[in-house]
Amino acid sequence: MTRRPPICTDVTAECPISYTILGYRPNLFANGFFAVFFVICFGAQIWLGIRFRTKGYAIALTLGCVALTLGYLARLYLHFQPFNSVPFQAQICCLIIAPAFNSAAIYLMLRHIVKLFGAEWSVLKPEQYTKGFIAADVVSLALQATGGGLAVMAGDDKDRLDLGNNVMMAGIAFQVVTLSIFSILTVLFLVRRVRARTSDPLSGTALETWHSTKFRWFLSGLVTAFTSIFIRCVYRIAEMRGGWGNSLMRDQITFIILEGCMMLIATSAQTILHPGHFFPTMGDSHMKTDDSPGSWTDITELPILSK
Numbered sequence: 001m002t003r004r005p006p007i008c009t010d011v012t013a014e015c016p017i018s019y020t021i022l023g024y025r026p027n028l029f030a031n032g033f034f035a036v037f038f039v040i041c042f043g044a045q046i047w048l049g050i051r052f053r054t055k056g057y058a059i060a061l062t063l064g065c066v067a068l069t070l071g072y073l074a075r076l077y078l079h080f081q082p083f084n085s086v087p088f089q090a091q092i093c094c095l096i097i098a099p100a101f102n103s104a105a106i107y108l109m110l111r112h113i114v115k116l117f118g119a120e121w122s123v124l125k126p127e128q129y130t131k132g133f134i135a136a137d138v139v140s141l142a143l144q145a146t147g148g149g150l151a152v153m154a155g156d157d158k159d160r161l162d163l164g165n166n167v168m169m170a171g172i173a174f175q176v177v178t179l180s181i182f183s184i185l186t187v188l189f190l191v192r193r194v195r196a197r198t199s200d201p202l203s204g205t206a207l208e209t210w211h212s213t214k215f216r217w218f219l220s221g222l223v224t225a226f227t228s229i230f231i232r233c234v235y236r237i238a239e240m241r242g243g244w245g246n247s248l249m250r251d252q253i254t255f256i257i258l259e260g261c262m263m264l265i266a267t268s269a270q271t272i273l274h275p276g277h278f279f280p281t282m283g284d285s286h287m288k289t290d291d292s293p294g295s296w297t298d299i300t301e302l303p304i305l306s307k
Helices: 027-050 054-082 085-115 126-154 158-193 203-210 213-241 253-274
Strands: none
Touching: 027 054, 027 085, 027 253, 054 085, 054 253, 085 126, 085 158, 085 203, 085 213, 126 158, 158 213, 213 253
16 A cells, blocks of 8 residues: 655645545635635625614624635635645634624524514513524634634644544534524514414514515525525534545535535525615614614624624
């Protein structure tokens, strides 16, 4: 059996591409496309955030777009330097943590939907959705970042690499659990509210919003983004469960579809079907200023990420 040389810096007859952890050169076109796409979404989120004054939502998604862009730029560099550990570790860290920011933007939305259609039908108070799920998202983000940091510092130490991998996997698993709880609470609220449509019918702004085509599109965008992020997270758990260099990690087509395309779909839905345009009753110019149970809470209020 041919033994691997002590040091590989480029692909040669003695150092084939199969000796890298990924086992392939990241596709130039696919990764270039993803990088450009997320740069465009980054600019769009900044503009939309300023236009509709949705600061918290914009901060969450711009951070996600930055992480995704850096991750795919690192993969582009990895195409030319497949044995270079720096771009490999950079793309792992950036792409692993990015969906947590997209999730945070989704968590912000349920709070406002509950306040509009009736907080009495919700298991949690509207403010608890933001505080609780954003806090859980931060825990997930911290675990993933810690795992990524351990992997970066591991060098060629397989034990430390495995430890970093396991910590990152724990962070993603925690994110999947959080997303699952969020979906259950959302469905419970929807079911309770629908059952009460006769005894406590919608009226005013809530009724107008519910029959709005724009709002229906907005909800479809949230569901699309949520589903895409969930699929991506499940894929990442399966990918990392096998350890570094496993067959799933070395499958580029699967990565492009279940990582790249899923995050492209999620970010597209959250950008194109932006709440500022498709859920305008949530915007600052439409918010009430009183502190009654039916009053709005400013979307710019994002615990930890912004105040």
